[in-house]
Amino acid sequence: MKATINDVAKLAGVSIKTVSRVMNNEPSVRQPTREKVMAVVEELNYQPNLAARNLAGTKSFSIAFIYDNPNAYYVIDMQNGILAACKKQGFELLIHPCDAKADNLLAEITKMVKHSRIAGLVLTPPFSEQPEFVQQMKDLDIEVVRIVSGDIAPDDIAPCIMVNDHAAAQSITQHLVDLGHKKIGFIAGEAEHRSTVERLRGYKQALVDNAITLDESLIINGEYSFESGVKGAKELLNGEEKPTAIFSCNDEIAAGALFASRLMGISIPEQLSITGFENSPFSRQTWPTLTTADQPNQQIAEDAANLLIACSRKQKNNSETQQYTPQLVVRDSTGKAS
Amino acid sequence: MKATINDVAKLAGVSIKTVSRVMNNEPSVRQPTREKVMAVVEELNYQPNLAARNLAGTKSFSIAFIYDNPNAYYVIDMQNGILAACKKQGFELLIHPCDAKADNLLAEITKMVKHSRIAGLVLTPPFSEQPEFVQQMKDLDIEVVRIVSGDIAPDDIAPCIMVNDHAAAQSITQHLVDLGHKKIGFIAGEAEHRSTVERLRGYKQALVDNAITLDESLIINGEYSFESGVKGAKELLNGEEKPTAIFSCNDEIAAGALFASRLMGISIPEQLSITGFENSPFSRQTWPTLTTADQPNQQIAEDAANLLIACSRKQKNNSETQQYTPQLVVRDSTGKAS
């Protein structure tokens, strides 16, 4: 059967407490002792029993991922990244999809947290962008790591993994400018999402950098969906100032824009360039494939989880911040301005 | 702080063992006693500590979902369904994405199962369709519930939730026939998937039922992807026997077929009808929206998890089987034959 701490202790000729110390990387264990124990651990392929640890100790070995996001690709990527970190660190992951607008949300999460002794939470938008919510979690004595859009942390209540949408949007736009485009349409996502705001900011910055006058009529309010892309593109292409390129706030919008353009008999990229954002599987399933910005969600999530675990062990503090800048991926949906 | 079994026992004036019995729905507790205990449980909002249960008992309160599937929508649906069942039954869910072709797969799963004391597994294709794998799991003394395509269970090693792709494909095809179509193309998914086989079988059955001669040249081998849909549709539409309708083995293929048709200047559904399969979000993100078959994955998964939990409590046996037939959803991609 499975080896227990007793087996290890006996074989190594030490007390179970010492084995425990080694397993938890505690100080004041002499190096030779540590090695002796580790050797036996390897030999017996010993792994501490999570239930026993949870029951006996005050520390927790679980983190949770709560989310409210209709984008399955995004959720799966995040989840896989967190799972990878958990696996490496011997943590357990609790998955908790929920409704960000539910009244009993706080009660629900509190219950889960208390019941399962959660060390911390990985938060994605919209949760990560609600300072009050983050504060409430901290008040419950739960560590939090947030994934948010921007280039500077909003506060130091909890650590952040920043996604520099601003810089990424800027480089996508620059790519279009470099191809000779001057009239660049912009189809936005939901205005409430910080990512939308940041991406628009990057787009505008690139225009300024290249001394291109901003044309407000080229900016369409939309949402992160295929339909919105279809609608936005039609609006742009039927407008006065017909653009030669369209910056879409994500890949789904871009797919919609692509579709609308095709319907209108506009060939891509010859007559119109279109860009996406996120580099989701979606962007490889359109035709032509989409030029986009690669947002390494899985890596981001793994980092977030690692940071969270470190925080729960007091190895890192709240002001810890990391930053990712999605990188331009040039595919077939962009070309020289006609 | 949180109430423990001791608090409940004291307040109810019984021993902790009796509380335990009530919590586990064991027999031989007198009704009045049971009620008395339950009242206190309610009052204190008592919930048994999972770690303690796992440590003390022989029973397990965790199930796992292992999968190898690139379709994020599918995975999320399944996961949500399983999660719903777990929540209701006080179980924990371990998520375990993995590579079905990895050599160390069995070792990996064995390790997880032993380490976390898993009661059972929810298996989806490809795992669910490998009898040897299922048998290996049972040999490890793990309950298994499989979600498989077909109308009769392949064996009684483990319970099955059957998805009657045959009947669903038949009714989609019948829908096309009813619209006057006689030359109906078929773009298949991977031949290794039972779902492909079953859907093809349903398609053929419908043709037979309507005395339409099967034209093998109208059947295209493909895979479950957008690109495959594009390719398959082109092949069909450039062929000798140009079909007036295309049955696609899933929504992604259908989206590809839709795209290809548009490119070729064929208007949908006026000149060509196209159907999908699965009713994934994908089918609502195309234009026109897809006629498809609704496969209630979340519900299926919830049922599977409930069945699994029942089995782990020996309340159900291995020959237990449930069946779902995906229902036709008529949208805008199908119309009268021209």
Next chain:
DNA sequence: TTAACAATTGACAGCGCTGTCATTTGTTAA
């Protein structure tokens, strides 16, 4: 009414680990 049995309840050990605190060992300075 009572023995004989079944149904119900309880006492207690122990699951595998960690926290606390006592004990042992090693190290330093006088």
Next chain:
DNA sequence: TTAACAAATGACAGCGCTGTCAATTGTTAA
């Protein structure tokens, strides 16, 4: 060399629950 202290290790209780088995209570038939 030794006292005085710090570092390393161990003994032991107990986390909250379940399994085992013994004790109690209720029920039945003679």
